[in-house]
Amino acid sequence: MHALNQPRRAEDALEDLKAGLGAHAVLTGADVPARNCNDWSAQLPRRPLAVVRPVDATGVSQTVAACRAAGLPFVPQGGMTGLCGGATPEAGWVAISLERMTGIEEIDTASATMTVKAGTPLEVVQNAADAAGFLFPLDLGSRGSCAIGGNLSTNAGGNRVIRYGMTRDLVLGLEVVLADGTVVTNLNKLLKNNAGYDLKHLFIGSEGTLGIITRVVLRLFPKPRSTMAALCALSDYDAVVTLLGEARNGLGSNLSAFEVMWPDYWQVVTERIGVRAPVGSGHGLYVLVETHGSDEAADGARFQAWLEGMMEQGVLADAAVAQSHAQTQAFWAVRDACAEFGQVLGPHVSYDIGLVVAHMDAFATRCKTALSAGIPGCESVYYGHIGDGNLHLVAWVPGLAIEQQPKAAMDAIIYGLVRELGGSVSAEHGIGTMKKPWLGHARSEPEIALMRTLKTALDPDNLLNPGKVI
Known part of the structure; x- marks a missing residue:
């Protein structure tokens, strides 16, 4: 009886939503956009039963009900x-898209906060902060497409974690719709607020499995009055670790980015993608160092003196210093060129892992060897936000379509090494479905059991994004 009634119940539910939210807010069948069938992961797209596009938390609550x-x-x-497949639907599911829930509601200059709707693109948030004389420091390559609610749901990292922290460090308050339709609103602007449990951290990083974030209060920071950048060449990884320590000591709180690129990455972006190299090839590793400061003259002199000291100590083999904003952008173009890997490498599998800084080069060396030996023809390149313990790599077998790439074999090699070195299978991209089989490589059984307890408590019917993360 349940199976016979289910299609009718679903049809009635969608008709009720059309009546309540408007027919244009509920898309079904051929009207379901392709973008709602998959995220940017290497999974095959799956068409949901419907895409519902509410404009506020009340509409989200009605959809959940x-x-x-x-x-x-x-x-x-x-x-x-x-x-990682965290937002990918399955057939028969309803996708609740926040794409119409966009806009900056308030910028409180006295509190240095911004209240924003969850569907607002990150770049819109950045630009609004900039226009108000502030900086919102979260920055990702997908800034023009990703939504701030999704950034929160995955606790996104990005390029400046070493100074400003992960996304959870940039959030003060939330509005969330729970799995039972309850709207919980706590748009807190207070930096200090110890009135009971800090519930926002239940939802930040939970990948939409515990609640649906609809509005958020973000922390804003003073806009930097100076930005200094250098692209450095070093002989080996010991020199990189030395440079990182000296940057922390010599540049202090001004240090905003410390990005490391291995020679295989450098070769791909400079030779195959064609990005202009600020320093020559043939070195052991390459590092992009950036600082944010408040006094251009003093910060410039300090940065130059620090670099000269590194050269005199033999830490650096070569370095180029940006003399303008355009040159700083050109330096970042080398690091951001990974966005073009699909065009030059063809189908490939991306990985995002966390490791203590001391183990990263050993991991890169061992992993490259293991992939090549264990998977005929497998190639890989390595790069990442080393200052905050985040290493990225991509692996591929040339000539194979994405569905033919030996991802299972790659996963076993890569995540096996991660577990051996005490790292994390996800530094900033989340777990979703793609990394779910490997969660136990980074979290203990008691930790996973506690995650399941929280999920059951907040979503006892297991209808909110089921099967993701745990």
Whole structure:
């Protein structure tokens, strides 16, 4: 009887939503956009039963209530730029897209906060902060497409974690719709607020499995009055570790980025992609160092003196210093060129892991060897935000389509080494479905059991983005 009634219940639920939210807010069948069928991960797209596009938390709550009444699983969606399948639907699910929930509601200059709707693109948030004389420091390559709610749901990292922290460090308050449709609003602007549990941290990083974030209060920071950047060449990884320590000591709180690129990465971006290299090839490693400061003259002199000291000590083999904003952007173009890997490498699999800094080069060397030996023809390149313990790599077998890439074999090699070295299978991209089989490599059984307890408590019917993370 349940199976016979289920299609009718689903149809009734969607008709109720059309009546309540407007027919244009509920897309079904051929009207479901391709973008809502998959994120940027290497999974095959899956068309949901419907895409519902509310404009506020009340609409999200109504959608959740309708889905629950019909027994329909539902998944929240933002910019769909995730890489682990966290926002990907299954057939028969309802996708709750926040794409119409956009806009800056308030910038409080006295509190240095911004209240924003969850579907707002990150770049819009950045630009609004800049226009108000502030900096919102979260920055990702997908800034023009990703939504701030999705950034929160995955606790995104990005390029400046070494100074400003992860996304959770940039959030003061949230509005969330729970799995039962309850709207919990705590748009807190206070930096200090110890009135009970800090509930926002339940939802930041939970990948839409515990609640649907609808509005957020973000911390803003003073806009830097100076930005200094240098692209450095070093002989080996010991020199990189030395440079990082000296940067922390010599540049202090001004240090905003410390990006490391291995020679295989350098070769791909400078020779195959064609990005102009500020320093010559043939070195052991390459590092992009950036600082944010408040006094251009003093900061410039300090940065130059620090670099000269590193050269005199033999830490650096070569270095180029940006003399303008355009040159700083050109330096970052070398690091951001990974966005073009698909055009020059063809189908490939991306990885995002966390390791203590001391182990990163050993991991890169061992992993490259193991992939080549264990998977005929497998190539790989390495790069990352080394200052905050985050290493990225991509692996591929040339000539194979994405569905033919031996991802299972790659995963076993890569995540096996991560576990051996005490790292994390996800530094900033989340778990979703792609990394779910490997969660135990980075979290203990008691930790995973506690995650399941929280999920059961908040979503006892297991309808909110089921099967993700745990």
